[in-house]
Amino acid sequence: MPEIVSEEQQRRLSRNIMIAAAVAILFFIFAAIVTVRTFSGVDRYEAALGEIRDVTLDDGSIVHLNSDSEVEVRFTGHGRKVRIVKGEASFDVAPDSERPFDVEVRSALIRAVGTAFNVRMRPALTELTVTHGTVTVHCGNKAQQRVTAGNGAVIQPRTIVLTRLGDRLVSQRIAWRHQMLELDGETIEQATAEFNRYRKAPILIGDTRVSPLRIGGRFRVHDSRAFLSALERTLLVRTVRGEDGSVMLLYRDEESTQASESDRS
Template sequence: MNTEHPNLPTDPRDAAAYWFARVHSGTFTVAEREWFAQWRQADSRHEREYRALDEIWQATGMLPEDELRELLEAPEPLAERRRQSRRRWLAGAGAACTAAVVGGVLFHSYGTETPDHVQRLATALGERRKASLSDGSIIDMNVSTELIVSYYATRRTVELLGGEATFSVAANSGRPFFVNAGDVDVRVTGTVFNVRREPDHVSVAVREGSVEVASGRWWNRARAVLTADMAASARPGHPLLAERADVAALTAWRQGKVVFKDQPLEEVLQEMNRYLSHPIHLADSRLKRLRMAGVFSIDDAEGFLLALQGQLPIAVVRRPDGGVDLSLLR
């Protein structure tokens, strides 16, 4: 297995704090458990730093309540912690981990219990799939999607490794349903919502019910509550954006459709190419300025090309490999 976790700090002390927060987050996945075990075994400093945090975690229970509350309400930036003494830094890290577990609104500490059921699901390029889970929940998976379902006694979790899926969650207030997509976590008890994970961003859209979304690193999480017909987008280094949205259009792929509303041609092609076995390329950069609107079948590349030629001054050139180049009509 690749031991390079995408969110792991390079400094052993920072990494130990990261792992401690993940272990106690309530969304600790099977893949992370393996990464964590390998990280602890890779270097004696890793084990030492993690044990130090564990001791601090036990010690926080003995802190006066007012002092602990003060630490939680005024967490110090990571850069400042690095400039402090070891004792001061570890105290800050202990408080930060306490904040992540005790002070979190969305996610509760479930420890490191073993899942009752684990299932890996995936779709290939051009493949869409519906999966029924043991609790009655349903997952509609879009193309090129991979996820891991883990059911525990106190919660249900899905790790979305990449791609897009709509979750129709069977209500169970005593066993909440979590979706983890990198630095973004979604918590529900029963609802219908869509999560899409791209390399540079994660988007969440709600069709029915409500969800709680948390985004960012454990020491500085942004949170939002989404209700029906709302969506949120999370990008590294940017605030969590939540707003009203046309969720039916965003999830039209479930009916084999894709909807564009006066969008740049470059963006339109990026979306269509998710579904096409032979991609469409822009051979002329001037085409990026053109805009397009319409509802198209994701299984009908020829129909989409005909619509392109009907709406825009575009010439279509076929490649020997089956791909298509678009150029500006002269």
């Protein structure tokens, strides 16, 4: 005679089956992740828009990621490889003579053993700044170039141009690591482009007369209000704030000043 199962027993049985199925699904997901990690050997790190992030790698090297940047890291017993996917990254490389530290960016390969350097991807070129030690740069069929501390390179697909920077420009280029922007006579167009790297709502230039004006100073990357205040205080610039958080920069002449005062009254 078949055994009669109560409704309560049926509910418990169904619940146990569902729990077992959920555990099995989680196990397979975890196994898949581990498998991908094991076979690809690639770790990905990124910094969101407005974020500056420091990542310590397995060998003790440190990668500093600027806003809206991403790198891929792959370590083996014979080498350490990093690929810059987008943005800007600065590297403090732990010495290891048996495993060179290679950074791939576009078509270039930058190699270091124990050194520190900064790499920024710009729209049409890559900008290298060496802050400590020496790196080598190889690009396409061009001869390998050595770049020492205090110097840099401008890298394009088939061109490597070495540049002499000096302490002041090196400091300016890596100031972002301390969440600072150092401006030394940059145009407002250049300065706003730097601040916009950290803003969701951009600073816009609404008058071509504003673009070539120049400004200097030291500002926190997330304190664009201080920058805008400095513009209004020291230059013929007025700001108009949008409802979306954006800011329009306009030239402040006599007519615009009178119109602005009329609007306030």
